[in-house]
Amino acid sequence: MDSQFKKIVLENSDTIVRMWVEEVNALKDANYTSSISEELFDSTNREFVNVIFTRIKNVEPAETLEDFAEKLINLGWPLSYITDGLQVFRRVTVDFILSQSEKVDSNHISLVLQSVDKWVEPLIRQLVNEYSGNWENVVSLQRLALQELSAPLIPVMENITIMPLIGTIDTERAKFIMENLLEGVIRHNSEVVLMDITGVPVVDTMVAHHIIQAAEAVRLIGAKCILVGIRPEIAQTIVNLGIDLSQFPTKSSLRKGFTTALEITNRKIVDLDTKVDNLENMINSLHRE
Known part of the structure; x- marks a missing residue:
């Protein structure tokens, strides 16, 4: 200046x-x-x-x-x-x-x-x-x-992991889901992966194709994928589109999917109260003898 x-x-x-x-x-x-x-x-x-x-x-x-x-x-x-x-x-x-x-x-x-x-x-x-x-x-x-938040893989129990999906799944995100899924399965030594689509608003042919690809990739590395969160409207859409999901289990809720995952890994949910009662009855019976 x-x-x-x-x-x-x-x-x-x-x-x-x-x-x-x-x-x-x-x-x-x-x-x-x-x-x-x-x-x-x-x-x-x-x-x-x-x-x-x-x-x-x-x-x-x-x-x-x-x-x-x-x-x-x-x-x-x-x-x-x-x-x-x-x-x-x-x-x-x-x-x-x-x-x-x-x-x-x-x-x-x-x-x-x-x-x-x-x-x-x-x-x-x-x-x-x-x-x-x-x-x-x-x-x-x-x-x-x-x-990182769009496709988290969460280990909830030994050999069992969950991937909750929320929002729209496009091609770019599907690629990241696949990479994170495969890497996480190996890292956590997962036998079963629960893919929860409760938060996915629309499941069309493209989304279903991406999900099937991910499940097949998981199968190829020795784990099993269970698709959970199948709402009635999504089930109807899948049927109308003629999409084949017979290659891996599907469940309506995460709870049912988790029960199936336990069965696959040779575990089950036990009612502790009932087990304690049975144990007390057995002890009382022994005392009477």
Whole structure:
């Protein structure tokens, strides 16, 4: 920035900031920040102004652009807050410098615009790039977390695991289900896998095909897959579509599926109260003898 203009801006920073805050407040509805509390909005505006003025002062900022952009993402603020805020700052700064000029002609206006742009444009690019880079990183981490949650394999008992499926199953998710299922079966040494589709809203030909593929893959590595959560409407859809699920057991509920899994692994549910009563009767009988 031209040294003369820089001096004007620094000497009148309070006035410029006040003008900027007034215009930024007026844009709250336009850039989707109207739901943010006044206290948080004011404190963030102060931080924004500090970040901007560190550039014109050429001093080491207490808070870097990277920190500020990351903070906005964590708070869920839109990118338009940054772009609108910097555009407003440019306009307010230009207007104020021109208002302090004794002579205003086209050459002077052009000089002011060029000078302010040399200061603000790099700031816009860097802040937008930092925001975008941080946002892509957050989205990537969220995508990985969602993938892990989309097809969890839960060991509930030795050799028995459950995979609860919730939501729509598309081709990409089906691939992840298959990979997680096979890896989990080997890792947990599973003999039986209960695939629970209670939370799957629609089972069409494609979804059924993916499920059959997963069950067949489990069979090939030496385990058995039981499909549970077959609601009446899903059973009717499967029949109407002519889908063959005869290769592996199906149960209407997780409880019934778990009972079947116990039978397959040579275990069963025992009523402890009945067992205790029988044991007491046996002891009493021995005492009588």
